[in-house]
Amino acid sequence: MGLRAHRRSLAARRLVLMLPLLAITVVLVLVLDYFFADSPVLVGSLSLLLMLPVAMWLIRLQLRPMLSLFRALTGSVTSFRDGDFSFSLRWPGRDELGDLVDAHNELGNVLREQRLGLVQRELLLDTMVQNTPVAMLLVAEGGPIVYGNLAARRLLNQGRKLEGHALDAVLKLAATPLREAMARGGDGLFSVGEDDEEEVFHLARRGFRLNGRAHELLLLRQLTVELRRQEVQTWKKVIRVISHELNNSLAPVASLAHSGAELVRRGQIERLPEILGTIEERARHLEGFIRGYARFAKLPSPRLETVTWPEFVSRLASQIAFGVIGDLPEEAARFDLAQMEQALLNLLKNAHESGSAAGDVQLSVRRHSGTLRIEVLDRGTGMNDAVLTNALVPFYSTKRSGTGLGLALAREIAEAHGGRIALGNREDGGLMVALVLPA
Structure with missing residues (x-):
């Protein structure tokens, strides 16, 4: 004051x-x-x-x-x-x-x-970017490299600076798989090396404008260790599931065979047909189990053909019961008939086994925004969050005798057709499984 x-x-x-x-x-x-x-x-x-x-x-x-x-x-x-x-x-x-x-x-x-x-944040960001194991390249329109971190220098230029060099000139000295991945455009995986020295990389590309000029950010991430760890975990799970199924089938077969031999020794052959029938049933179950795994592992590339929806839905209806919601599209679709039939039969079978009434199992087919959406709906118990998270993982199953391949196989077929699969609980109870394919 x-x-x-x-x-x-x-x-x-x-x-x-x-x-x-x-x-x-x-x-x-x-x-x-x-x-x-x-x-x-x-x-x-x-x-x-x-x-x-x-x-x-x-x-x-x-x-x-x-x-x-x-x-x-x-x-x-x-x-x-x-x-x-x-x-x-x-x-x-x-x-x-x-x-x-x-x-x-x-x-x-x-x-x-x-x-x-700002200077402190820039130093922190630069330290993080320089020390990340992901190789990062910022390329201006026309080819000159604006920025490359330490991982990119080690991967592409023997540790030397990349700034100012033309991207094409740098790629000439890179491995052939990397050049091919860059030429294909978009994101993707590629491998460098052979046998024990093979390294797997993921290439991600994002374009944006900086100071009014087009730039592209390239990210090269080495996935070898992670993929090998996932591969080991997958093999462990496969072996665990197969061992469990083999034990469940072979143990009773061995016991029944021993009982049959003992009855023959005693001359009591009246029960032999029953014992042999049970052995045959367990053997056929085991055969179907192994066939399912082989079919999943050897899924061929889809052979596209033109399919009309009334004909296709009639083929499905002759094998399993379901209702149809709405009108079927008038336009024919192109997909692998056998694979798509197999995927939808698996989904419809799961819907019937969900606790839903047979009349509530329904199929919907519609076109939307350049995509074809095929939905299988039921009024069963649905899935909790944990099951929804793992439902598409191969060999994951909540059924006592399930193989965990139905949804995983449907996903493989959808992705082989350039689409995807989506799961979700319905508001009034039940589950919705959708195959979203290119129209």
Whole structure:
């Protein structure tokens, strides 16, 4: 409050300094009027002639500090533009110019703190990018490499800098699979090396505009260790499932065979047909189990053919019961008839085994936004979050005698056709499984 009491406006200070000039002017006019009373024009001219230099000198004296301040402001703003925020200014008066100087200094402090924080974040980001195991390349339109981290340098240029080099020139020295993956465009996997030295990489490409110019970000991630770890886990799971199924079938077969041999030794052959029938049933179950795994592992590439929907749905209906929601598309579709039939039969079979009434198992086929959506719906118990998360994983099953291949095989078939599979619980109970294919 005390400082506020001593505040004086810029206009007031200028007025106080002009008062002596006004007083001198009045005195000078009175003196000249005393000597030249008969010539007022002469009095005015002499007064103006004598006081104009004094007024100019006094105005210049008052404006000199202000002009110096304005030059300093111009210089400091130029420094701000160049990224130097270390300058501050000082103004002795507590007036509007003082407020301007205070605001200028405060702005400099804020910009300096922001610049320091930005530099620290840039250092942190650069440290993270440089030390990530993912090779990162930023390429400008036309081919010159704008940025490459340490992993990219080691992978593509023996640890040397990549900035400024043309991407095509760098790729000429790279492995052939990498050049082929780049030529294909889009994301994808490729392998470098052979046998035990094979390395698997994932290539991701994203385009964007930077400073009005097209750029592309290339990410090369080595997946060998991760894939091998997943491969080992998958094999362990396969072996565990197969061992469990083999034990469940072979143990009773061995026991029944021993019992049959004992009955033959005793001459009691009345129960032999029953025992042999049970052995045959277990053997056929085991045969079907192994055939299912072989079919999943040897799924061939789809052989596309034109299929009309009424004919296809009739083929399905002759093998399993279901209802149809809405009208079938009039346009024919192109897919592998046998594979798509196998996928939908698996889904319809799962729907019947979900606890749903047979009349609530339904099929819907419709076109939407350039895609073909085939839905299998039921009113069973649905799936909880844990089951939904793992339902498409091969060999995962919640059924006592399930192989965990039905949904996984349907997904493989959908993806082989360039589509995908989607699962979701229905609002009023039950499950929806959709095959989304290119139209």
